[in-house]
Amino acid sequence: MIDYLRDWFWTYVWKPLPELAIGDWMESAIRWARATWAPFFTGIKDFLEFLYSNLADALLWLPSGLMVLVFAAVAFAAKGWKLGLGMGAGMFVVAWMPYWEETMETLAMVIVSALIATIIAVPLGILASENRTVSTLTRPALDFMQTLPAFVYLLPVVMLFRVGVVPGIIATIIFCMPPGVRFTELGLRQVDKEVVEAGQAFGASPASILARIKLPLALPTIMAGLNQVIMLALSMVVIAGLVGGGGLGEIITNSLSRVDLASGFNAGLAVVFLAVFLDRVTQGLSDRTPVARAALLTQ
Amino acid sequence: MPAIAVESLYKVFGKGAQKAVLQLQDGVPREALNARNVTAAVIDHNWQIEAGEIFVVMGLSGSGKSTLIRMLNGLIKPTAGKIFIDGVDLGALSPRDLRRLRREKISMVFQHFALLPHRTVVENVAFGLEIKGLSKAERLERAREAVELVGLTGHEDKLPAQLSGGMKQRVGLARALAADTEILLMDEAFSALDPLIRQEMQDQLLDLQGKLAKTIVFITHDLNEAMRIGDRIAVCDGEVKQLGTAEDLLLHPADDYVAEFTADVDRSRVLTAEAVMEPCGATDTSEFTTVESGVPVNELYEPVLNSKAPLLVVDDNDDPLGVVTPRSILKSLAPEPDTEPQAEPDPEPGTDRGAEEERQPA
Numbered sequence: 001m002i003d004y005l006r007d008w009f010w011t012y013v014w015k016p017l018p019e020l021a022i023g024d025w026m027e028s029a030i031r032w033a034r035a036t037w038a039p040f041f042t043g044i045k046d047f048l049e050f051l052y053s054n055l056a057d058a059l060l061w062l063p064s065g066l067m068v069l070v071f072a073a074v075a076f077a078a079k080g081w082k083l084g085l086g087m088g089a090g091m092f093v094v095a096w097m098p099y100w101e102e103t104m105e106t107l108a109m110v111i112v113s114a115l116i117a118t119i120i121a122v123p124l125g126i127l128a129s130e131n132r133t134v135s136t137l138t139r140p141a142l143d144f145m146q147t148l149p150a151f152v153y154l155l156p157v158v159m160l161f162r163v164g165v166v167p168g169i170i171a172t173i174i175f176c177m178p179p180g181v182r183f184t185e186l187g188l189r190q191v192d193k194e195v196v197e198a199g200q201a202f203g204a205s206p207a208s209i210l211a212r213i214k215l216p217l218a219l220p221t222i223m224a225g226l227n228q229v230i231m232l233a234l235s236m237v238v239i240a241g242l243v244g245g246g247g248l249g250e251i252i253t254n255s256l257s258r259v260d261l262a263s264g265f266n267a268g269l270a271v272v273f274l275a276v277f278l279d280r281v282t283q284g285l286s287d288r289t290p291v292a293r294a295a296l297l298t299q
Numbered sequence: 300m301p302a303i304a305v306e307s308l309y310k311v312f313g314k315g316a317q318k319a320v321l322q323l324q325d326g327v328p329r330e331a332l333n334a335r336n337v338t339a340a341v342i343d344h345n346w347q348i349e350a351g352e353i354f355v356v357m358g359l360s361g362s363g364k365s366t367l368i369r370m371l372n373g374l375i376k377p378t379a380g381k382i383f384i385d386g387v388d389l390g391a392l393s394p395r396d397l398r399r400l401r402r403e404k405i406s407m408v409f410q411h412f413a414l415l416p417h418r419t420v421v422e423n424v425a426f427g428l429e430i431k432g433l434s435k436a437e438r439l440e441r442a443r444e445a446v447e448l449v450g451l452t453g454h455e456d457k458l459p460a461q462l463s464g465g466m467k468q469r470v471g472l473a474r475a476l477a478a479d480t481e482i483l484l485m486d487e488a489f490s491a492l493d494p495l496i497r498q499e500m501q502d503q504l505l506d507l508q509g510k511l512a513k514t515i516v517f518i519t520h521d522l523n524e525a526m527r528i529g530d531r532i533a534v535c536d537g538e539v540k541q542l543g544t545a546e547d548l549l550l551h552p553a554d555d556y557v558a559e560f561t562a563d564v565d566r567s568r569v570l571t572a573e574a575v576m577e578p579c580g581a582t583d584t585s586e587f588t589t590v591e592s593g594v595p596v597n598e599l600y601e602p603v604l605n606s607k608a609p610l611l612v613v614d615d616n617d618d619p620l621g622v623v624t625p626r627s628i629l630k631s632l633a634p635e636p637d638t639e640p641q642a643e644p645d646p647e648p649g650t651d652r653g654a655e656e657e658r659q660p661a
Contacts, residue, residue, distance in 0.1 A: 198413035203402030291416035
């Protein structure tokens with residue numbers, strides 16, 4: 001009897017139901033967008049290519065041996081001479097290894113992506129912290145952006161922008177943005193309520209409270225978010241090698257298809273050194289925010 | 300015109316607040332509302348504060364005193380009723396006008412100091428002036444003056460984290476004073492401090508008040524503190540249980556709630572010679588040791604012990620008001636209600652009953 005009911009349900013109710021093919025709709029939407037908004041996408045592509053190629057050229061302008069000194073100087077400025085020395089040594093190893101040019105390309109992609117992601121993420125985080133509706137709307141969107149497998153991003157982006165550096169950068173922007181929004185919102189919400197109240201009690205406007213109280217106090221948390229943004233950008237930029245993104249990612253994906261351990265390991269190691277450099281430098285910067293320095297002073 | 304006036308002020312938190320106010324007005328007790336997740340924080344407050352007065356709102360936690368003080372500068376909107384600052388109805392102001400009123404008329408000192416951790420003492424003190432739009436040079440100069448006023452000279456360029464609790468609250472006080480407003484709201488300003496520091500801060504506040512004569516609303520849960528600094532005290536538990544001077548509360552508690560509070564108070568510090576004296580007939584002033592009517596009881600012990608005759612209490616014109624004996628002091632220190640009628644200051648010194656009773660022990 002139960003078997004019969006089960007089969008009945010299957011045959012007459014479930015099977016006739018058309019399949020829910022969200023992916024198909026997505027594809028036709030992308031195709032429609034490509035056909036309708038072609039100039040718009042070309043414009044974005046041009047702009048990002050302009051940013052990327054200029055930055056990559058700038059990073060490659062000095063020979064690698066001298067550029068190492070620049071990296072050391074940046075690390076020194078961000079934290080101190082110890083970090084400067086360590087990062088100088090790390091980048092020196094990278095300069096000595098085969099893929100310096102690709103490393104600089106990857107760095108340029110990371111910088112462009114993380115910069116644009118930050119420009120979008122921080123104001124969005126501010127908005128979400130001030131407004132409940134924005135907060136509840138962005139949360140599922142951010143979950144979606146963070147959990148959708150990274151490879152799946154590349155497909156629609158490639159459809160819109162063809163292969164090359166630009167789809168890699170766009171996919172990276174989308175992938176690395178969520179922590180920027182989340183940390184900004186969190187940091188602003190965590191600001192001591194009484195201090196905000198003090199601002200109100202002295203007659204400060206909401207904008208003034210944001211600028212003078214909330215943002216400075218939330219800055220260490222926001223910086224931690226930007227650190228995450230940059231690290232995620234680096235990991236995504238490598239995946240973007242799959243779509244001809246250039247840089248270390250392309251070396252790694254190529255070595256994977258050719259089972260070329262030597263070049264894969266060289267490129268992988270360069271990624272590691274780059275990651276450590278970016279991580280320590282951004283951390284050093286977040287330790288230098290006024291609030292973090294005030295906290296350090298009293299330990 | 301009173302500096303601050305509130306009229307049938309209510310604040311109820313939760314859904315159906317308006318309805319709850321109507322119920323409260325019909326006499327439904329506060330506890331009955333708690334059952335449906337509606338909390339009545341402030342119930343039917345009606346009082347006025349004159350300029351230059353220290354008005355203390357006293358109550359246990361949950362008695363709505365923090366809510367009350369935040370309504371006075373518009374941080375919290377009342378559910379019903381009106382608040383007037385210098386005759387201006389707060390409820391009728393636009394957000395912009397309300398901010399201007401706060402900048403110009405009301406400043407606030409917070410329980411946990413609410414300082415900006417990344418700014419130095421003098422920059423914190425200058426905050427209110429910065430919001431007012433003063434130039435940097437001018438606001439720093441005025442901030443330095445305020446820092447000096449609270450006795451923090453030499454610490455101008457330290458960060459709050461480098462200061463002790465008492466010093467932090469002085470920064471909070473200096474910030475409020477620098478804003479140069481007539482009204483000062485102090486929300487449990489000394490509650491987070493150690494007892495000794497707290498007393499020091501109370502003295503400093505009274506000292507400053509002597510010079511500046513601000514209108515101060517002071518919130519506290521400590522009745523000793525309330526009686527020490529308050530010109531008038533409102534004992535609150537949602538509604539105002541009693542409003543009066545420290546002596547009023549001690550000598551004529553309105554109900555058991557107030558009486559329970561006052562039981563722990565150091566009465567000798569609050570009660571004055573005038574309050575404990577017993578009536579006397581017309582006397583020749585020169586035969587007695589005299590004390591002024593406003594001297595607290597704890598300063599009478601020595602003169603009473605050193606003089607064989609009762610002390611004569613005199614007013615500002617050296618006219619006799621009554622006498623103080625060891626017995627009258629002891630009687631006044633016992634909080635039992637049955638001693639009240641005798642301890643009560645008699646408006647007409649020299650009535651027969653008082654005079655007769657007086658002679659026996661003396």
